[in-house]
Each structure stands twice: as C-alpha cells, then as structure tokens.
Amino acid sequence: MLPHYNxxxxxxxxxxxxxxxxxxxxxxxxxxADPVIVLHPxxxxxxxxxxxxxxGTSGPDDDATGPNDLMGIPENASGDLRRFIxxxxxxxxxxxxxxxxxxxxxxxxPMMYSRKAMTGLAATPxxxxxxxFYRSWLGWIxxxxxxxxxxxxxxxxxxxxxxxxxxxxxxxxxxxxxVPATLVLCPLYYGWGGGVAAKNGEKLSQxxxxxxxxGSWVFWVAAVFTVYSVLVVEWMLLSSMETFxxxxxxxxRAMPCxxxxxxxxxxxxxxYRHDSLVKAHIEQAFKxxxxxxxxxxxxxxxxxxxxxxxxxxxxLDMQLKEAxxxxxxxxxxxxxIVIAATGQHMKRKDEEVHKERERLLAKAxxxxxxxxxxxxxEEIYTDTAFVTFSNKRSAAxxxxxxxxxxxxxxxxxxxxxPADVLYSDFLSTPLRREFNSFFGxxxxxxxxxxxxxxxxxxxxxxNVDFMRSKLPAVxxxxxxxxxxxxxxxxxxGAYILIGVMSFVPTVLMHIFKAFFRLRANQWMQVTLQKxxxxxxxxxxVLVTTIDKGLWEYLWQTAYDPQQLYMALAVNVPRCSNFYMxxxxxxYVTHCLNLTRYSPTIKYLLYRLALNPPDAADKAEPEDQDxxxxxxRSARASLVFTIALMYSILSPMIVPVAMIEFALHHLVYSYxxxxxxxxxxxxxxxxxxxxxxxxxxxxxxxxxxxxxxxMIRARSNGPVILCFFCLFxxxxxxxxxxxxxxxxLPIMESDAKKDENLMLHREEDSHKSYVQAELRINDCEHWSxxxxxxxx
Numbered sequence: 190m191l192p193h194y195n196x197x198x199x200x201x202x203x204x205x206x207x208x209x210x211x212x213x214x215x216x217x218x219x220x221x222a223d224p225v226i227v228l229h230p231x232x233x234x235x236x237x238x239x240x241x242x243x244x245g246t247s248g249p250d251d252d253a254t255g256p257n258d259l260m261g262i263p264e265n266a267s268g269d270l271r272r273f274i275x276x277x278x279x280x281x282x283x284x285x286x287x288x289x290x291x292x293x294x295x296x297x298x299p300m301m302y303s304r305k306a307m308t309g310l311a312a313t314p315x316x317x318x319x320x321x322f323y324r325s326w327l328g329w330i331x332x333x334x335x336x337x338x339x340x341x342x343x344x345x346x347x348x349x350x351x352x353x354x355x356x357x358x359x360x361x362x363x364x365x366x367x368v369p370a371t372l373v374l375c376p377l378y379y380g381w382g383g384g385v386a387a388k389n390g391e392k393l394s395q396x397x398x399x400x401x402x403x404g405s406w407v408f409w410v411a412a413v414f415t416v417y418s419v420l421v422v423e424w425m426l427l428s429s430m431e432t433f434x435x436x437x438x439x440x441x442r443a444m445p446c447x448x449x450x451x452x453x454x455x456x457x458x459x460x461y462r463h464d465s466l467v468k469a470h471i472e473q474a475f476k477x478x479x480x481x482x483x484x485x486x487x488x489x490x491x492x493x494x495x496x497x498x499x500x501x502x503x504x505l506d507m508q509l510k511e512a513x514x515x516x517x518x519x520x521x522x523x524x525x526i527v528i529a530a531t532g533q534h535m536k537r538k539d540e541e542v543h544k545e546r547e548r549l550l551a552k553a554x555x556x557x558x559x560x561x562x563x564x565x566x567e568e569i570y571t572d573t574a575f576v577t578f579s580n581k582r583s584a585a586x587x588x589x590x591x592x593x594x595x596x597x598x599x600x601x602x603x604x605x606x607p608a609d610v611l612y613s614d615f616l617s618t619p620l621r622r623e624f625n626s627f628f629g630x631x632x633x634x635x636x637x638x639x640x641x642x643x644x645x646x647x648x649x650x651x652n653v654d655f656m657r658s659k660l661p662a663v664x665x666x667x668x669x670x671x672x673x674x675x676x677x678x679x680x681x682g683a684y685i686l687i688g689v690m691s692f693v694p695t696v697l698m699h700i701f702k703a704f705f706r707l708r709a710n711q712w713m714q715v716t717l718q719k720x721x722x723x724x725x726x727x728x729x730v731l732v733t734t735i736d737k738g739l740w741e742y743l744w745q746t747a748y749d750p751q752q753l754y755m756a757l758a759v760n761v762p763r764c765s766n767f768y769m770x771x772x773x774x775x776y777v778t779h780c781l782n783l784t785r786y787s788p789t790i791k792y793l794l795y796r797l798a799l800n801p802p803d804a805a806d807k808a809e810p811e812d813q814d815x816x817x818x819x820x821r822s823a824r825a826s827l828v829f830t831i832a833l834m835y836s837i838l839s840p841m842i843v844p845v846a847m848i849e850f851a852l853h854h855l856v857y858s859y860x861x862x863x864x865x866x867x868x869x870x871x872x873x874x875x876x877x878x879x880x881x882x883x884x885x886x887x888x889x890x891x892x893x894x895x896x897x898x899m900i901r902a903r904s905n906g907p908v909i910l911c912f913f914c915l916f917x918x919x920x921x922x923x924x925x926x927x928x929x930x931x932x933l934p935i936m937e938s939d940a941k942k943d944e945n946l947m948l949h950r951e952e953d954s955h956k957s958y959v960q961a962e963l964r965i966n967d968c969e970h971w972s973x974x975x976x977x978x979x980x
Contacts, residue, residue, distance in 0.1 A: 367843025629704025
C-alpha cells in the first residue's frame with residue numbers, strides 16, 4: 190500500500206499517475222530497495238537510518254544521472270586547472286579579436302556605431318586632440334570611461350544608467366567579499382583543508398571547499414565568511430536602493446506632460462465605456478478630493494481595420510522609397526513606371542484610411558445610449574481609457590486611492606511612455622484575455638519540462654567523446670590533436686548552455702505577445718526579465734542538484750524536502766570549476782554584442798536599396814528578445830547569482846566574475862550611450878527587479894551553505910551561524926520593501942525638479958495618449974504623424 194500522504198502530496202500523486210499510469214502499480218508490486226549512499230569526496234559518512242534518508246538513494250545499480258548526463262555540466266575532475274587555463278586563453282583571444290573587429294568597423298560604418306554622437310544626442314567628453322572619437326580606433330574607450338552619469342541618462346534614460354550601475358554594484362560587492370575570501374579562505378582550503386581534492390588530482394579544486402575533509406575546523410571560518418557575505422550584500426543592496434530612490438524621484442518629478450498627469454484606467458464596466466461618461470464619473474468620484482479636475486478622458490477604440498489599412502500603406506511607401514533610390518542610382522525607365530503606379534495606389538489607400546478614420550470618430554461621438562440601442566458600443570469602445578488631470582498631484586492621488594469596492598474594476602496605474610503603448614493589447618475581450626493568459630502559462634510550463642530533454646540531447650550529440658566514438662573520421666582527426674580536443678571539450682559545455690538558453694527569450698516573447706496583456710513593449714521586457722532569470726537559474730544552476738530524472742527528482746523532493754539539502758550539499762560544490770568557465774564564456778558574448786553584427790548586416794543589406802538614414806531606421810533596433818533591457822538585466826543577475834553562490838565554496842570565481850562585470854560596464858557604456866537607439870524609459874524598473882533577483886540569489890547562497898555545513902561540519906556551531914543569516918536576509922528584505930518608488934509620493938510631488946538633469950527627451954512632451962492612427966488632423970497627411978515604435 191502507498192504510505193499516508195498529506196493533501197499536497199496526494200495531489201502530486203494523482204498528477205503523477207495521470208502522467209505515468211503504471212507508476213502506482215510498480216510501487217505496490219515492488220517495495221523500494223535499501224538506499225545505497227555515494228558520497229562526494231570529503232563528505233561525512235552518515236550511517237544512521239535518518240542519515241540515509243537525508244543522503245538520498247543513488248548507487249551503482251540505479252539509473253541515476255548526474256548533472257553531466259542531464260545538462261552537460263561536467264563535475265570537477267583531474268586536469269580542471271589545465272582546462273580552465275585553456276578556456277580562459279581561448280575566450281580572451283576571441284574577445285580581443287572581436288574588440289579589434291569592432292574598433293575597425295566602428296570607424297567604417299559610423300551610422301550604426303556612432304549615430305548618437307553624430308546627431309548630438311550623446312556628447313564626446315574628450316577634446317579631439319587627445320582622442321578623435323570619430324576617426325581613431327581606440328577613441329571609444331576613454332569616451333566610455335569618462336562619460337558622466339548625466340550624459341548616460343540623456344542618451345539612454347534612467348534604465349540605461351542603472352543597467353550600467355548594476356555592474357558597478359556587483360564589482361563593489363564582490364570586491365568586499367572576494368578580496369578577503371581569496372586571501373583567507375583559499376590558503377585555508379589549500380593548506381589546512383585536508384587535501385581531499387589533492388588526493389584525486391584536482392588541482393583547481395584545491396582552492397575550494399572540495400579540498401576540505403568533513404569535520405574540519407575550516408568550516409567554522411567558512412560559516413563566519415557566510416555571515417560576513419550576507420551582511421555585505423544586504424548593506425550594498427540597501428545603499429544602492431537609497432541612491433536609486435533619489436534618482437527615481439527626480440525622474441518622476443521631471444516626467445513630461447502628458448505622462449506625468451495621466452493615469453491608465455482598465456476594466457471599465459460597460460455602463461461607463463464612453464469618453465464623456467468615464468470623464469464625468471471620475472470627476473464626480475474625486476469631487477472635492479483633488480485640487481484640479483479631469484482635463485480629458487480618452488477611451489481606447491477598436492481600430493483593427495484601420496491598422497490593417499495602415500500596414501498596407503506602409504508597405505507601398507517602402508516600395509516607393511526603393512524605386513526612387515533605384516532611379517537615383519540606375520536611371521531605369523521601368524522604375525519611373527513603378528513610382529507612378531505606386532503613387533496612385535498609395536493615394537487610393539490614403540483615401541481609404543481617411544474614410545475609415547472618419548467613420549470611427551463619427552461613431553465614437555454618438556451618445557452612449559444610442560450606441561447601446563444600435564448594438565455597436567462594444568464594436569467601438571474597449572474597457573480601457575487614458576485619463577489626464579490638470580496637475581500631477583491629482584494624478585498621484587488617483588493612482589494611490591482605491592476607486593471602488595471591486596479590485597477588478599477601474600484599475601488605475603501609471604501609464605507607459607506614449608510611444609511605447611501596445612494599443613493592440615487592449616482590443617481583446619476580458620473572457621478572451623483570461624483564456625489566453627491560462628493557455629500562455631500552460632505553454633510556459635510545457636517549455637519548462639521540454640527544455641531539459643532538448644539540452645540533454647544537444648549535450649550528448651556535441652560531446653567530443655561521443656562524436657569520436659560514433660564518427661571514425663572525427664576520431665582520426667583528433668588522434669594527433671589531443672590538445673585541440675581537450676580545448677574544445679573545455680569550452681563546448683559552456684557554449685552549448687549559453688547558446689541553448691539564448692533561445693528562451695525569443696520563445697517567451699512569442700508567448701507573451703500572443704497570449705498575455707502587457708500594455709507596452711518595455712513592460713513586456715520586465716515580464717521577460719522575471720521569467721528568463723528563473724529559467725536560467727534553474728537550467729544553469731539548480732539543475733546541478735538533480736542527480737536523477739526530473740520527474741523523479743520533483744517527486745522525491747515533494748515527498749521529502751530534506752532531499753533538497755542533500756542535493757545542494759553534494760552536487761553544487763562538485764560543479765564549481767565548470768561555472769568558472771561558464772562565466773569566462775560570457776566575455777565573448779559581451780564582445781560579440783559590441784560588434785552589433787545583426788543590425789549592421791541588416792543595414793548593409795538595406796543600403797543596397799535605400800539611402801543611409803532610411804537604411805539605418807530599418808535596421809534598428811537590435812533584436813529586443815535577446816538584446817533588450819529584460820534579457821540583458823536577467824543575464825547580469827544570473828552571473829551575480831552564480832558568483833555569489835560559489836563565492837565561499839570556490840573564492841577564485843569572484844575575480845573571474847569581477848572581470849565579466851567590468852567588461853559588461855565598458856561594453857554597455859558604449860552601446861547604450863553612443864550606438865543604440867534610445868528606448869522608452871521606465872525609470873529604473875529593471876534595476877529594482879535586479880535587486881529583487883539579488884535577494885533571491887542571497888537566499889540560494891544561504892541555503893547552499895546551510896546544507897553543506899549541516900552535512901559536513903563536525904558540530905552545530907557553523908550551522909547555527911549560517912541559520913542566523915536567514916534573519917539578516919529577512920530583515921534586509923523587510924527594509925527593502927519599505928521603499929516607495931513606483932509612484933511619486935504626495936510630499937515629493939511639489940518639489941522642484943533638477944533642471945541640470947535631462948531625464949526625459951524634449952519630444953516626449955509633444956506626445957499624446959490618443960491612438961496614433963486616430964490623432965491626425967484632417968488637414969494633414971496621417972502618415973507623417975504616425976509615432977514609431979522606438980523614437
């Protein structure tokens with residue numbers, strides 16, 4: 190019979206039986222075998238029944254798999270030092286070559302690498318007599334190192350500034366943690382640890398906790414450093430948050446009209462879905478509570494047909510530009526015919542656009558009651574509106590005040606940038622949104638459970654030993670090139686993991702766009718950052734705790750959570766050397782980003798048919814799935830998480846991570862300030878999410894150290910010290926969440942803004958929350974006023 194389970198585990202049993210109907214029969218027919226323990230070198234031999242349950246049930250006769258079999262993550266072994274040196278050398282050579290290629294191409298194609306400097310959006314701080322930014326190969330390096338924060342904000346927004354600042358935060362944090370840990374723990378592990386790794390020939394592991402025998406007094410020192418590291422991270426995190434709060438308040442005070450005095454109102458009931466009704470209702474509700482009144486209320490309207498006509502017009506416009514460019518270059522008569530025909534077609538399409546727009550506006554002006562009687566209300570109006578007040582204090586009060594007793598009606602939030610709003614997200618019905626959200630989350634879950642088999646197959650197929658065993662030609666090639674085979678083997682695992690995880694943002698973004706209501710492109714990036722970070726943490730870090738099949742691991746962990754401690758204590762330390770190589774591999778990815786190879790190739794192809802400005806506009810922006818703020822912020826958080834988790838286990842990973850963050854600072858100081866187009870600014874939301882990720886990384890760090898000390902320390906003293914870190918982290922998180930940063934507090938709303946900081950663009954004050962296809966004056970051509978996705 191099955192043992193007695195609580196309600197949660199019973200539910201898990203039902204779900205598992207649905208996935209594997211023969212599981213229950215196997216459990217009844219064959220009782221579980223006695224557990225056999227395989228300890229990592231240096232772990233304490235625990236022979237009590239309780240200890241056996243803690244240690245798990247993997248042995249030579251089981252079908253257990255390790256991280257190497259599951260995700261291609263190799264365990265520490267002899268020869269790791271030689272392989273790490275080879276990995277470091279190869280990646281540094283690749284990085285230097287990519288930087289050299291960038292310095293050459295940057296001068297040759299300034300439209301894609303220095304466009305902000307050419308247009309005056311980004312200043313070059315050094316005089317030409319020292320470094321000619323536009324012509325010299327190395328002029329970009331001092332320009333990046335000396336650019337002040339005010340220039341970074343002006344060129345890339347507060348989001349760009351804080352992405353760069355996070356690398357500074359990481360460098361300062363790891364300087365405080367890594368320097369003492371390297372100078373104290375590495376000699377202790379090497380000289381007084383007991384030489385466990387040395388007996389196995391693992392030279393690189395001799396500087397890690399894997400070299401310490403169970404019961405050693407060195408674990409006391411490791412526990413003290415754990416407490417010190419938690420204190421440092423919490424202190425740095427709260428200090429960075431305090432600095433950000435001041436920048437955020439300045440950003441909110443400087444927010445231009447109409448964004449600073451407009452709110453986004455969603456889930457408006459049917460009886461108020463009309464421009465005049467929602468305006469009157471909100472005015473009446475806040476009557477006497479606000480200093481000003483409601484200036485305007487604009488409902489989002491159904492414009493699907495109008496948008497389709499606009500897309501057709503844009504396609505014709507691109508054909509016309511290409512034909513005109515061919516005429517200017519080749520002087521062909523047939524192109525003149527194409528220009529004339531396309532112009533006539535555009536004129537007819539323009540008339541269709543005007544007629545559809547006038548029809549929509551005429552329908553929207555009909556009183557609400559008549560629309561209801563006609564049955565056309567829901568064909569014109571959605572359940573969303575942008576409401577503009579006469580002053581920012583009124584908007585702040587409206588956002589911070591509950592409007593009605595139901596939270597699913599009249600939900601009020603700060604609106605996104607007018608140029609970034611995804612009006613198409615507001616066009617679906619509430620029922621359809623609920624269904625899409627449910628289906629989208631199901632697809633994310635499917636992606637989660639299908640990714641491990643995918644990576645496992647790729648890891649096996651791309652393994653050098655596997656290829657040599659299956660392909661005689663490959664084996665013959667490497668027989669006389671064993672050093673090359675070893676170099677490839679040392680780098681391949683990290684590159685495969687980085688490459689496979691690079692597809693996750695694209696898949697997630699397709700799911701978000703198809704099934705989620707995210708309201709704005711940059712808000713979609715924030716959602717991507719959250720999901721992408723946890724995907725990478727699980728598939729890049731926590732996967733090392735899985736020493737068996739995924740389903741079996743999840744089941745055993747749900748049945749006995751203590752299995753997780755054993756997995757953390759045994760499996761995490763034995764993969765430390767791989768993660769040093771994994772971080773080193775990120776050196777190349779940063780330098781590859783610096784080359785801007787994708788938009789530059791697109792620009793050169795577009796130059797065959799368009800003039801340089803139009804070609805550059807078509808090539809921009811870079812792929813926002815992988816290179817957007819969400820993806821970049823999540824990857825920086827992942828590197829911080831890995832470095833923090835292994836900062837005590839293997840202190841040599843800290844200087845490796847510091848170099849990665851220094852390169853991160855240099856590369857994105859250039860790209861965000863001088864090269865890439867400025868994206869709509871959320872005012873540091875990505876940075877706050879990164880600090881939240883740091884809190885989670887700190888918790889993983891504490892749990893890992895707690896598990897190791899609980900299993901391998903002789904006494905309970907180090908364990909108690911580590912357990913005390915949970916209270917430190919809890920208090921730090923409590924202080925962190927007390928900061929009010931999302932909205933401008935009432936006390937700050939009337940404070941004078943800093944005129945010396947250009948936190949927003951001047952053109953932002955000329956934007957509107959009326960849908961772009963509806964806000965054109967009748968006397969002007971609509972196509973000249975369409976707001977692009979990224980200004």
